Amino acid sequence: xxxxxxxxxxxxxxxxxxxxxxxxxxxxxxxxxxxxxxxxxxxxxxxxxxxxxxxxxxxxxxxxxxxxxxxxxxxxxxxxxxxxxxxxxxxxxxxxxxxxxxxxxxxxxxxx
Amino acid sequence: xxxxxxxxxxxxxxxxxxxxxxxxxxxxxxxxxxxxxxxxxxxxxxxxxxxxxxxxxxxxxxxxxxxxxxxxxxxxxxxxxxxxxxxxxxxxxxxxxxxxxxxxxxxxxxxxx
Numbered sequence: 001x002x003x004x005x006x007x008x009x010x011x012x013x014x015x016x017x018x019x020x021x022x023x024x025x026x027x028x029x030x031x032x033x034x035x036x037x038x039x040x041x042x043x044x045x046x047x048x049x050x051x052x053x054x055x056x057x058x059x060x061x062x063x064x065x066x067x068x069x070x071x072x073x074x075x076x077x078x079x080x081x082x083x084x085x086x087x088x089x090x091x092x093x094x095x096x097x098x099x100x101x102x103x104x105x106x107x108x109x110x111x112x
Numbered sequence: 113x114x115x116x117x118x119x120x121x122x123x124x125x126x127x128x129x130x131x132x133x134x135x136x137x138x139x140x141x142x143x144x145x146x147x148x149x150x151x152x153x154x155x156x157x158x159x160x161x162x163x164x165x166x167x168x169x170x171x172x173x174x175x176x177x178x179x180x181x182x183x184x185x186x187x188x189x190x191x192x193x194x195x196x197x198x199x200x201x202x203x204x205x206x207x208x209x210x211x212x213x214x215x216x217x218x219x220x221x222x223x224x225x
Contacts, residue, residue, distance in 0.1 A: 043202050043216030087154065100214060102154040
C-alpha cells in the first residue's frame with residue numbers, strides 16, 4: 001500500500017494561500033490521492049481528490065506532479081476556519097472495497 | 113439530511129464491561145466503516161463493510177466485533193472493554209467504490225476506566 005509523508009505542522013496568514021505538500025513516492029498507477037481535513041476533533045471532511053490531472057473545486061485546488069510522486073493542496077485564501085488537521089491519503093483497493101488509510105496529517109494554523 | 117448518525121456521543125465504561133456503538137446512514141451508501149482516533153493521532157481503520165452482508169478486518173480489529181444489520185446500520189461491539197480502547201470512534205459511509213469520498217459521523221467519545 002502506498003504511504004504518504006506530510007509535514008507535522010504549518011502555518012499561514014489569514015487571506016494568504018496555504019500550500020500543503022504531500023509525498024507519495026510509492027503510489028501505483030491506478031491509485032488516487034485524496035485530501036480530507038478534521039476540524040477540532042469533528043469527523044473528517046472530504047476536500048478533493050485526483051489521479052494525475054490538477055483538480056479544483058469550491059474548497060481547494062490539488063496539484064499533482066507529473067511523476068505522481070507528490071502533490072500539493074492549495075487553499076487559495078485561507079481563513080481562520082481553515083485551521084485544522086489535513087490528511088493526504090492514497091486510496092487502496094482490496095477485494096473490491098475501497099479503504100482509506102489515514103496517516104498523521106499536517107496541522108495547519110491560520111494566523112489572524 | 114442527517115448523513116451519518118452515531119450513538120451515543122459520550123460513554124464511560126468500566127474495564128470488562130461490554131457495549132455496542134451504533135451507526136446509521138441515510139444516504140443509501142453501500143459501504144460503511146469504523147475508525148478509532150487516539151489523542152493526537154490519525155484515524156485507524158477497525159472494520160469495514162463493503163456491502164450489506166459482508167464485513168472485513170481493518171488495521172486494528174482486535175477486541176472488536178461488528179454487525180452490518182442492514183444497508184443503513186453498522187454497529188461496533190466491545191465485548192470486554194479495556195483502558196487501551198479509550199478513544200474517539202468514528203463511523204463513515206461511502207458509495208460502492210468510495211470514489212466521491214466518505215461521509216463521517218461526529219464521533220463517539222469512549223473512556224474505559
